[in-house]
Amino acid sequence: MKSAVETLNPTRVRLTVEVPFEELKDSLDAAYKKINQQVTVKGFRKGKIPARVIDQRFGRGAVLEEAVNDALPKLYTEAVNEAELNPLGQPEVDITELKDGETLAFTAEVDIRPEIQIPDYSGIEVTVDAVEVTDEDVEKSVEQLRERFASTNPVERAAAEGDVVTIDLEAKVDGEVLPDGVAEGVSYTIGSGELLDGIDEAVTGLEAGGEATFTSQLKGGSAEGKDAEVTVKVTAVAARELPELDDDFAQMASEFDTLDELKADSRKRLENMKQYDQATQAQERVLDELLKLAEVPIPEKLLEDEVKTRKHNLEHHQLGQMGLDLAKYLEIQGKTEEEFDAETKEQAVKGIKTQFILDELVNKEKLNVNQEELTEHLMRRAQSSGMSPDQFAQAVVEGGQVPMLVGEVARGKALAVVVEAAKVVDTNGEVVDLEDEEDEAEATEAAAETAEAATEGEAAEEKNEA
Numbered sequence: 001m002k003s004a005v006e007t008l009n010p011t012r013v014r015l016t017v018e019v020p021f022e023e024l025k026d027s028l029d030a031a032y033k034k035i036n037q038q039v040t041v042k043g044f045r046k047g048k049i050p051a052r053v054i055d056q057r058f059g060r061g062a063v064l065e066e067a068v069n070d071a072l073p074k075l076y077t078e079a080v081n082e083a084e085l086n087p088l089g090q091p092e093v094d095i096t097e098l099k100d101g102e103t104l105a106f107t108a109e110v111d112i113r114p115e116i117q118i119p120d121y122s123g124i125e126v127t128v129d130a131v132e133v134t135d136e137d138v139e140k141s142v143e144q145l146r147e148r149f150a151s152t153n154p155v156e157r158a159a160a161e162g163d164v165v166t167i168d169l170e171a172k173v174d175g176e177v178l179p180d181g182v183a184e185g186v187s188y189t190i191g192s193g194e195l196l197d198g199i200d201e202a203v204t205g206l207e208a209g210g211e212a213t214f215t216s217q218l219k220g221g222s223a224e225g226k227d228a229e230v231t232v233k234v235t236a237v238a239a240r241e242l243p244e245l246d247d248d249f250a251q252m253a254s255e256f257d258t259l260d261e262l263k264a265d266s267r268k269r270l271e272n273m274k275q276y277d278q279a280t281q282a283q284e285r286v287l288d289e290l291l292k293l294a295e296v297p298i299p300e301k302l303l304e305d306e307v308k309t310r311k312h313n314l315e316h317h318q319l320g321q322m323g324l325d326l327a328k329y330l331e332i333q334g335k336t337e338e339e340f341d342a343e344t345k346e347q348a349v350k351g352i353k354t355q356f357i358l359d360e361l362v363n364k365e366k367l368n369v370n371q372e373e374l375t376e377h378l379m380r381r382a383q384s385s386g387m388s389p390d391q392f393a394q395a396v397v398e399g400g401q402v403p404m405l406v407g408e409v410a411r412g413k414a415l416a417v418v419v420e421a422a423k424v425v426d427t428n429g430e431v432v433d434l435e436d437e438e439d440e441a442e443a444t445e446a447a448a449e450t451a452e453a454a455t456e457g458e459a460a461e462e463k464n465e466a
Contacts, residue, residue, distance in 0.1 A: 003079040010114045011299040015091075017079050019104040024071055031066035064100060076108050086113040088302050111299035116360045119293035122421045126285040130426035131274045133267050141266040145253055146245065152238040158205045159237045161191040165203055166236040171218065171228040180221045181228070189240070196230060206234045220323055276446070279434050282424045283415060283450040287354065290418055296353045306348040307341075354454040359407070361414035369409045376445055377409045411455075412448025419447065 001023060006014040032051050041049050041057060054063065072093060080087055088111040097105035152164050159165050165188055171181030190200055196216040206212060211233040218228050243249045250262040315326050324332075330340055361367075382392035396402055424432040 001075065001078065003082055005083045005085070008109070010297040011088075011302075012109065012111050013083075013085065015076070015079050015083065015108040015110070017075060017106055017108070019071075019075055021099070021102050021104065024067055024104060027067040027071035028063065030070055031063050034066060035063065060100065064098065068095065068098065068104065071104075072106065075106075079108070080110075085110075088112060088299055089305070111301050113356065113359075114297040114299075116294060116296055116356055118357070118360055118364055119290075121290055121293065121418050124286055124289045124293075124418070124422040125425070126282060126289060126422060127425055127427060128278050128281045128285065128432060129274075130428045130430070131271060131278055133270045133274065137270055138263050138267050141270060142245065142263060145262075145266075146242050146249070149249070149253055150240045150242050152240050155237055155239045156207070157237065158207050159190060159203050159234060161200070161204065162189070162240055164189050164238045164240060165206075165234050166238075167203065168233045168235060170231045171223075172230075173218075173223045173226050173228050178221065178223055178228070181223070185235070199230075199232060202230075202232050203234055206237075208234055208236050210234050224323070278426070278432065279446055280450060282422075282432065282434060283419055283447050284454075286419045286422045286424075287415060287450065287454060289422075290357060291350065291353050294353070294357050296356050298349055298352055302352060303345070303348055306352060307345055310344050310348055351455040354451060355411065358411035358414040358451055361417065362410045365414065365417055367410055367413045367417070369406050369413070373409050373413075373444060374406060377405060377412075377448060380445060380449070381405070408452050409444070409448050411451040412444050412446075415451050416444050416447040 001020070002018045004016045006016065008014055032054060035054055035058065036049050037046070039049070039054075039058065040046060041053060044050075044053065051063075076091060076093070091108040091110035093106055093108045095104070095106045097103060155163075167186050167188055169181075169183045169186060171178050173181075186195075188195055188199070188203075190204060193200075196219070198214040198216045202212040202214040211231060213229060213231045215227055216230050218224055218226055243252070245259060247258045250256045250259045254262050254265070256262045256265060311326075314329075319325060319329050326337075326340075330337060333340075335343075378393055378396065379389050382389045385392055387395070396405060419434065424434065426432050
C-alpha cells in the first residue's frame with residue numbers, strides 16, 4: 001500500500017492511498033462468504049455457491065462493492081497510523097480508482113489535531129477576590145441556621161408577612177376551572193415568593209375562613225403562560241417563632257456548647273468556602289490568560305459539531321427539565337437568537353482550545369493519572385450525577401468512558417501545573433499561596449473541575465474518537 005499526506009490547512013489533511021489488488025484478497029473472500037449466506041441459487045446448497053456463479057448471477061460489481069466497504073476502514077486506519085496523524089471525527093472518503101484485478105485508489109479528508117506550541121506561561125499574573133469574612137456574613141449564616149429551627153404556632157388573627165398559612169386554591173381560565181387548577185391544604189409562607197405572583201397581597205390581612213380572588217400568570221401546568229383568575233381561601237394562620245440566639249440554641253442546633261463557639265465555627269466554614277471560591281477563580285483566570293497566549297487553530301467541522309452538541313444539550317436536557325423551550329429561555333434571558341448563537345460559538349471555541357492546550361501540556365509534562373486520582377474524580381462525578389459510585393463506575397465501564405475520565409483528570413493536573421507557575425494576588429495586593437489552602441489532591445480535583453467546566457459540552461470529539 002502506498003499513501004501520501006497533503007496538508008489542506010493546519011487542521012485538515014487529505015490522504016491519498018493506492019492499494020495493490022492482491023491486498024484485497026481477504027476482503028474479497030469475506031464478500032463472497034457474506035453473499036453466500038444471503039442468497040439462494042437453485043442447484044447449490046446455501047453457503048456453497050461458487051464464486052464464478054455469484055459473479056454471473058449477481059455481478060462482479062456487487063462483490064467488489066462489498067469487498068471495498070469491508071477493506072476501507074482497515075486501509076484508512078493503516079494509512080493514518082503510517083502518517084502518525086491524530087484524526088478528529090470521521091473522514092470523507094472518495095474512491096478515485098477501482099480496477100478489477102489491478103488496483104484500488106481512494107482519498108480521505110479528515111480533520112486532525114493541530115500542532116500547538118505551548119507558550120511560556122511562567123509570567124502569567126492574575127488578580128482574585130480577597131478572602132474576607134465580615135461579622136455580617138457570620139450573623140447571616142447563624143440566622144439561616146436559626147430559620148431552620150423555627151417553630152409555628154396557630155394564631156387567631158389576620159395573616160401577615162412571615163406567617164405560614166394553609167390555603168386552598170382554584171384557578172380558572174376563561175371562566176373554566178382547570179383540570180389541574182385545584183389544590184387543597186397547601187402550606188405557604190407569606191413573602192417567600194414560592195407560589196403565584198400576587199398571592200402575597202391576596203392572603204395578607206385574611207383570617208382563617210377568609211378568601212380572595214386575584215389574577216396571575218400561570219408558571220406551569222396545562223395553561224402555562226396564560227392569565228388565570230385564582231381564588232384562594234385561608235383555612236389556617238400560624239406564626240413562625242424563632243429560637244432565642246443563646247447558648248441553648250447553640251447546643252440544640254450544633255455540637256457546640258456556646259453561641260460564641262458556634263459563630264467561630266461559622267466564620268471558619270465561611271473562610272474555607274471563600275478560599276475554595278478564590279482558588280477556583282484563580283484557576284479560571286489563569287486558564288483565560290493561557291488561552292490568550294496560545295495560537296490554536298480550530299477545525300471547522302469539530303466546531304460545527306460542538307455548537308450543535310451544546311445547543312442540543314441545552315434544549316433537550318437542561319431546558320426540558322425546567323419545562324422551557326429555547327424561545328422562552330431566550331425571552332427570560334433577554335437575548336436574541338443571533339446573540340445566543342454567537343455566545344454558544346464563543347463558548348465552544350473556548351472549550352476546544354482548552355482541551356487542545358491542556359492535552360498538549362499533559363504530553364509535554366508527561367503527566368500520568370494514578371488509580372487514587374481517578375477514583376476520587378469518579379466519586380465526585382458520581383455525586384454530581386446523583387448515582388452511587390458503584391452505579392456510576394459500572395455505567396462508565398460499560399459505556400467505554402474510562403479514557404474520557406482519565407483525560408479529565410489529566411487536564412486538571414495540567415492546569416494545576418500552570419496555576420502553580422502563575423503569580424496570584426488578591427484585591428488587597430497580597431500574594432495568594434494556593435498551596436497553603438488545599439493539598440495537591442484537592443488542587444488537582446478542583447483544577448479538573450475548572451477544566452471540565454470550560455470544555456463542558458465538548459462531546460463531539462470524544463464521541464468521534466471513540
